[in-house]
Amino acid sequence: MKGVAITGMGIISAIGNTVEENYVSLVNNKIGITTIENISTIHSGEIKVGEIKKTNQQLVDELQLSTDNNFSRTAMLGAIAAKQAVQNAQISSINEYKTGLISATSVGGMDMTEAHYYDYFEDKNLVKYISCHNGGDVAHKIADELGLKGMVTTISTACSSAANSIMLGARLIKSGKLDRVIVGGTDALAKFTINGFKTLMILSDGYNSPFDDDRKGLNLGEAAAFLVLESDEIVKKENKKVLARVSGYGNANDAFHQTASSENGDGAFLAMEKALQVANLKPEQIDYINVHGTATPNNDLSEGRAIVRIFGEEKAPDFSSTKPLTGHTLAAAAAIEAIYSVLAIQNNVVFPNLNFKTPMKEFNLIPQTTLKHKNIEHVLSNSFGFGGNCSTLIFSKNE
Amino acid sequence: MRKTYINGLGCISAQETFDTLFLEKAEINENDTILAVKPPIYKDFISPVAIRRMAKGVKNGIVASAIAMKEANVATVDAIITGTGMGCIEDSEKFLKAVIENKEEFLTPTSFIQSTHNTVGAQIALGLQCKAYNLTYVNASVSFESALLDAKMKIEEEEANAILVGGIDENADYTTSLFKLAGFIKKENEVPYKVLNSTSKGAVYGEGATFFVLENEKKSTTYAEVLDVEIINKLAVNEVESKCSAFLDANDLQVSDVDAIVLGFNGDVEFDAYYKILSENSFKNTPQVYYKQLSGEYNTASAFGLWVGAKIFKTQQVPKIIRVNNLEKPAYKTILLYNQYKGIDHSFTLISKC
Numbered sequence: 001m002k003g004v005a006i007t008g009m010g011i012i013s014a015i016g017n018t019v020e021e022n023y024v025s026l027v028n029n030k031i032g033i034t035t036i037e038n039i040s041t042i043h044s045g046e047i048k049v050g051e052i053k054k055t056n057q058q059l060v061d062e063l064q065l066s067t068d069n070n071f072s073r074t075a076m077l078g079a080i081a082a083k084q085a086v087q088n089a090q091i092s093s094i095n096e097y098k099t100g101l102i103s104a105t106s107v108g109g110m111d112m113t114e115a116h117y118y119d120y121f122e123d124k125n126l127v128k129y130i131s132c133h134n135g136g137d138v139a140h141k142i143a144d145e146l147g148l149k150g151m152v153t154t155i156s157t158a159c160s161s162a163a164n165s166i167m168l169g170a171r172l173i174k175s176g177k178l179d180r181v182i183v184g185g186t187d188a189l190a191k192f193t194i195n196g197f198k199t200l201m202i203l204s205d206g207y208n209s210p211f212d213d214d215r216k217g218l219n220l221g222e223a224a225a226f227l228v229l230e231s232d233e234i235v236k237k238e239n240k241k242v243l244a245r246v247s248g249y250g251n252a253n254d255a256f257h258q259t260a261s262s263e264n265g266d267g268a269f270l271a272m273e274k275a276l277q278v279a280n281l282k283p284e285q286i287d288y289i290n291v292h293g294t295a296t297p298n299n300d301l302s303e304g305r306a307i308v309r310i311f312g313e314e315k316a317p318d319f320s321s322t323k324p325l326t327g328h329t330l331a332a333a334a335a336i337e338a339i340y341s342v343l344a345i346q347n348n349v350v351f352p353n354l355n356f357k358t359p360m361k362e363f364n365l366i367p368q369t370t371l372k373h374k375n376i377e378h379v380l381s382n383s384f385g386f387g388g389n390c391s392t393l394i395f396s397k398n399e
Numbered sequence: 400m401r402k403t404y405i406n407g408l409g410c411i412s413a414q415e416t417f418d419t420l421f422l423e424k425a426e427i428n429e430n431d432t433i434l435a436v437k438p439p440i441y442k443d444f445i446s447p448v449a450i451r452r453m454a455k456g457v458k459n460g461i462v463a464s465a466i467a468m469k470e471a472n473v474a475t476v477d478a479i480i481t482g483t484g485m486g487c488i489e490d491s492e493k494f495l496k497a498v499i500e501n502k503e504e505f506l507t508p509t510s511f512i513q514s515t516h517n518t519v520g521a522q523i524a525l526g527l528q529c530k531a532y533n534l535t536y537v538n539a540s541v542s543f544e545s546a547l548l549d550a551k552m553k554i555e556e557e558e559a560n561a562i563l564v565g566g567i568d569e570n571a572d573y574t575t576s577l578f579k580l581a582g583f584i585k586k587e588n589e590v591p592y593k594v595l596n597s598t599s600k601g602a603v604y605g606e607g608a609t610f611f612v613l614e615n616e617k618k619s620t621t622y623a624e625v626l627d628v629e630i631i632n633k634l635a636v637n638e639v640e641s642k643c644s645a646f647l648d649a650n651d652l653q654v655s656d657v658d659a660i661v662l663g664f665n666g667d668v669e670f671d672a673y674y675k676i677l678s679e680n681s682f683k684n685t686p687q688v689y690y691k692q693l694s695g696e697y698n699t700a701s702a703f704g705l706w707v708g709a710k711i712f713k714t715q716q717v718p719k720i721i722r723v724n725n726l727e728k729p730a731y732k733t734i735l736l737y738n739q740y741k742g743i744d745h746s747f748t749l750i751s752k753c
Contacts, residue, residue: 042503101632106515108537110495117499120577130581133574134484134698135516136539140743143632152632152744153545154538156486156516164534168549175552192491195498196511253479253524253533259512270530386512387521389533 003245003279003396004170005235008089008228009339010081013332014050014221015325018084022336023343026351027371031325033207033219039111041191043198046205049189050221050327052077063145070128072109075141077224077332078186082142085182089228089240097179097234100151102169103139103226104161104185106331108132111190138186142226151178156331158385159292160251161185162225163334163393167249169229179234184226184335193330194220200259202296208328209355210293210321211300211367218294221327225335227342244342247378248281248394250274259386260298265306267390268292268382272310275380275392283311285378286394288350290337291367292382293321294328303382304365317380318368320353334383334391341379341395348376403551403625404753407471407612409463409565410706411436413605414693417466421710422718427692429591432584433570434605434695452509453522454489456569459608460519461526464563471612471620477559478532479520480550481567482542484698486516488571496573519567519608532559540740541630542566543609543702544748548628554615565610566699578604585666594692595723597666605695609702611709617753622709623734626650626749634745636672640681643737646747658731659686659711661704662723663738665696673739678723686731687723701738705748708734712752 011018014032015025025032033048038055054062059076060069071079082101086094109132116126131137139154151172155164162185169183187193197203197220204217235242252274254267261267276283292303307316322340329336340351353367377397384390410416413434414425428434436459441450444462453461460481468476493510515521517535524533532553536545543566553559578584585592585601592603613625627650634642647653660682662674678687688711694703711717711731736748 105537114495114499117495120580127581130577131583134539135486135537136484136542136744139538140632149631149633151630152538153536153541153630156535156537157520157533158515158517168534171552171556175555177552191498191503192495192511195503195506196494196508196514199506199508199511251532251534253521253530255524255528255530258518258521258525259508266530385517386515387517387533387535388524389517389521 003247004173004229005232005242006227006244006246006342007230007240007242008085009243009342010084010088011225011336011339012052012077012080013223013326013336014052019339025325026340029352029354033327039189039191041194043194047203048219050219051189052222070132071141072132073111073188074105074107074109074186075138077188078103078138078142079145081184081224082146082182082226085226085228086146094146094148098150099148100172100178100181101139101143101148102153102165102181102183103142104155104165104331105135105138105187106156106158106161107187107190107193108135108138110192111188114191157389158387159330159333160383160385160389160391161331163383163391164251166246166338166393167251170246170249173229173231180230182226182228185332186224187222187330187332189220189222204295207355208295208324210295210323210353211360211365212356213358213360215295215297215300217296219327221329223326223329223332223336225332225339227338242398244345245396245398246393247396248275248279250278250392252390254388254390256388261302261384263302265302267388268303268306268384269309271390271392272306275394279394281378286317286380287376288344288379289317289319290341290379290381291319291321292384293323301362304360304363307365308363313364316365318350318372320351320368322351324354337381338393341381344379345376345395345397349373401554401557401615403554403613404617405611405622405625405709406614406618406620407467408706408709409466409610411439411459411463412607412694412703413437421714422720425693425720429593432587432603433575434603435570436606454487454513456487456567457519457522460565460567461523463608463610464523464565467610467612473561473612475527475529476561476563478553478562479523479529480534480546480562480564481520482536482546482699483516483567484539484542485568486537487514487518488574489569490514492571492573540698540701540738540744541746543699544628544630544746550613551625551628560615562613563610564613565608566702567608568606568697568699570606592666594664594666594689598668600667600669602665602667602696605697605700607694607703609706621753623712623750624753626751629747631745633743636676639673639676643677643747650749654681657685657733657735658728659688659717659734661688661708661734661736663691663701663704664689665691670742677737686717686726686728688717688721689723690721701746704736704738708736708750
């Protein structure tokens, strides 16, 4: 059996509150990029975001949290997605096996910190939010919501974070350290990140158009997604349905610049090469690449060059970025795209790369712009982040 | 299965730990609620231009990792794995304050760029031009142990022969004031701040950067073998002893095999019961060590604890300043470390002398 079994998935994003809703949006080009409503920012007129149209109060109600809770939005989104995943995997007794939780976040509880920063000293009732800034707080809250006791940790490598949590989870299963692990990531929109990306001048003023020659930058988004990975022993013993398998993973560092990617995409190249090696696959066996494709001038050029180096310019498989639909959801991006990769395998489809018009001058790489039906055995998914962090995952059909 | 050895150390802490043998110059400060690092001479390691741009966590991480690599005599590594609880909180503060105070206008990207949790790992990679595996863990007081566990797995998977592993956290003024408000840090009027048998809540906070070079081979610089690491999100006080003995069992060891136990006592009367239950029961006849009176409490202070453990092996002695009890052993071969923070994020780490 190749790879580690995926037995459950859960997601909340700008294009849907369940896996099914996300799939319907993906195949019907239902874009989730809109004007921001939940955060008051002076940039609201000039940016568009992939926002989940639920207020914090609605999320509190959905999770049935007590009024004195101190959940950040990041934690609430994460808890909703993780609960779905556990339910989807039909797990009734979470601690029956050696179970872990590997979460990922870049903002953690920043949404609460920035909302109350200078008010903490004035309003005693807000003090409870001070502890929720820590990235680990998000994972603890999710674990508590699941009733999970065991190994809990969190990864933060900016926009590649969740790819690394899926990779670590797969390794923990392979090594036998855990029997079951819930892996993924969560990030809520925050003024902090909106302004950060704004200062870097990589936010689009319209709708992001990955791999287009006239691309103007990214739309930020928020989301959470978690997957359940289980050992083959559990799968066999409980006759579990396997949705797909994590067959390959690679992590490399671009070692070029804190925020920019190298021109030749060295980190991306090494990550893809490693993932193929772990999966024991040749490049031509990849049927679809869910690219990182943020639509920043720098990312798409660097990623495209790396794809050319791995696959050859004329032999690149069908590829698309799903970020025109969801926005760039930072630490959650690789987790939602992992679920999209599994959906591509389950439904034998390549999702379209929307908003594409003009091919890039630097190479002959044209994304798939319409929904395409074909047999999909292997999907490669890229995620790259600040700090040169490059990660690639490969998902394969269960045989 | 391949073994994991600690072959080099680098430690920047509130004590002089980067060019000393083993805490011979250490001093306990019982009068301050915040302990700052004793800075090394940064320009010996980093160019003056770069120093100006870097937050102290990044600088300390770069220096500590360089010292560890020099000691282990490695020029490059196959993985860089860091842990940090609060990340680059100085730069996060700087950017957030600017966003709020300038009402989202007139912002510059520098502090945002450096605010991501993986900045230290990224800057080390950049400096070494190291394109290998690079990961950052951010789960409060198991951030460092997560990195250590990942590194051990990497060596066992034969994916790496030499790995840099480190824990980094830095103090930042406003966050410190919030931690005081929330009661995480001890109140100002309760001096002297003693870690053992404290009757007050909260802890004295600190900061630091502690790096280790882990390799699959034993060599002349080897301090210890890392036998096992376990992370548990939640335990009740009365579960600690059974969990601890299960961890020893899994490694075919008994309490009597442990030559010293390194405990993460931080002087918080609410949570030191987790350590006391081990200290007063299973391990009452074992030499006991504590260290947060020297390092202060911070999310990755347990990396300082592992540094202490490694130094005990090398010197075969436990300095008085870190002894909980007066017991001694003729030789120190096996050391167990246990840490938690506020009753969550528990870790057991087992090391042995080679």
